[in-house]
Amino acid sequence: MKQYPSIQIASNIPVSDKAHELSLKAPGLAKSADPGQFIHIRLSTGSDHPLLRRPFSINDIRGDRVSVLYEVKGSGTELLSKMTPRDTLDIIGPLGKGFDIDPGKRHHLLVAGGMGIAPMGFLGRRLKSLKLKHELLYGCRSSSELIPPDIKMCRLSSDDGSCGKKGLVTSLLPGRLEDCQDPVVYACGPWPMLKAVARICRDKKTPCQVSLESFMACGVGACQGCVVRDSDGGYLSVCDKGPVFDSRRIDWDQDCVI
Ligand SMILES: Cc1cc2nc3c(=O)[nH]c(=O)nc-3n(C[C@H](O)[C@H](O)[C@H](O)COP(=O)(O)OP(=O)(O)OC[C@H]3O[C@@H](n4cnc5c(N)ncnc54)[C@H](O)[C@@H]3O)c2cc1C
Ligand code: FES
Structure with a gap:
């Protein structure tokens, strides 16, 4: 687990009626994450609200790009949905214990x-x-x-x-x-x-x-x-x-x- 104080947004687009896909330029995260782990994103920019970070599962990793899928629920995800490729995010991750793949299963x-x-x-x-x-x-x-x-x-x-x-x-x-x-x-x-x-x-x-x-x-x-x-x-x-x-x-x- 590591803190990345300034991760660049690559894109942030709607993918359905409810969900957005956020893609991040994050080579460090991309190298170290496993399926089922999550990232903890600080969504406040220039103020203390929201104070707490928000957790999101890692949806996919392609090259140095890490993506998450999110639904707008409250003030944090509302702020996130307004962010553009000009913005950066403070992220801690990858966090938690992910899926344990048993290669012996058919x-x-x-x-x-x-x-x-x-x-x-x-x-x-x-x-x-x-x-x-x-x-x-x-x-x-x-x-x-x-x-x-x-x-x-x-x-x-x-x-x-x-x-x-x-x-x-x-x-x-x-x-x-x-x-x-x-x-x-x-x-x-x-x-x-x-x-x-x-x-x-x-x-x-x-x-x-x-x-x-x-x-x-x-x-x-x-x-x-x-x-x-x-x-x-x-x-x-x-x-x-x-x-x-x-x-x-x-x-x-x-x-x-x-
Ligand atoms: C390990 C983990 C992984 C997650 N991965 C994803 C993901 O990939 N995509 C995604 O869209 N969401 C995910 N969530 C949920 C996401 O973190 C919350 O929806 C988000 O924090 C809400 O923040 P907000 O400021 O917009 O809403 P808030 O203002 O904090 O809350 C608004 C509403 O959202 C509800 N809410 C708050 N936290 C959660 C939560 N943890 N789960 C469900 N509802 C919540 C509240 O009950 C409230 O009704 C994940 C949560 C956890 C714990
Ligand atoms: S969020 Fe603090 S112990 Fe899990």
């Missing part, structure tokens, strides 16, 4: 819901470079929110049926687990989706890794602001023990974290 299933697509591009690229068979199951609310994924083998679902199968992305998973030999699942999306994926994988005795979100402050394990309850009654800080966890380590009965 079929790698990536499951994304909504903005949970964000870390999947980088994960797909890494699996491709390792020549590991992989496939994306991707659900969104409607086609206008779809961010075209850069993964060849992809099955879609949408809440309104405007693209792919009508329904939740979790409805695609049991069938694929039946059809695939020796699968492993990597999931990112809203808490209820992750909870459903974890339950399906537990029932099918399939290993599953989930990328969690939580409100974050320090991003490096110092403030305990991001903890979730684990299945042994203890706590896990999402920023440094995660954000990617074995789904069996999480207490899925706790209230939705975000």
Whole structure:
């Protein structure tokens, strides 16, 4: 982990009704990041607001370019959406523990819901470079929110049926687990989706890794602001023990974290 006080923006463009893609000229980050890790961006320029950095998954790395996909939620992401290639950003990263790829597994299933697509591009690229068979199951609310994924083998679902199968992305998973030999699942999306994926994988005795979100402050394990309850009654800080966890380590009965 390193602090980069002045990373140049290469582009910052809308990619769907809701999402933007931010591309950064960041050779240091590009060399050191792994899929599932995140960067912590300071979004205040010339003022103290917002005071805290904001975390974003690394979406992809191409050469020295690092990209993130983000949705405008509040004041920080609103500010980010106004930035241009003339601007620079203060970034700490790469942070956290990413996906643990087991090359011995025969079929790698990536499951994304909504903005949970964000870390999947980088994960797909890494699996491709390792020549590991992989496939994306991707659900969104409607086609206008779809961010075209850069993964060849992809099955879609949408809440309104405007693209792919009508329904939740979790409805695609049991069938694929039946059809695939020796699968492993990597999931990112809203808490209820992750909870459903974890339950399906537990029932099918399939290993599953989930990328969690939580409100974050320090991003490096110092403030305990991001903890979730684990299945042994203890706590896990999402920023440094995660954000990617074995789904069996999480207490899925706790209230939705975000
Ligand atoms: C490890 C990690 C990776 C993330 N990766 C991405 C990503 O790749 N793309 C992306 O768009 N977002 C991602 N997020 C969520 C993103 O950090 C928040 O949406 C962002 O911090 C909101 O900042 P804001 O100032 O715009 O909103 P705020 O003013 O802070 O909050 C506005 C609204 O957004 C909600 N919000 C705040 N923080 C989060 C959060 N962590 N998750 C979900 N909702 C939140 C609040 O409940 C509130 O309703 C990630 C979060 C974590 C913890
Ligand atoms: S954000 Fe401070 S410990 Fe995780």
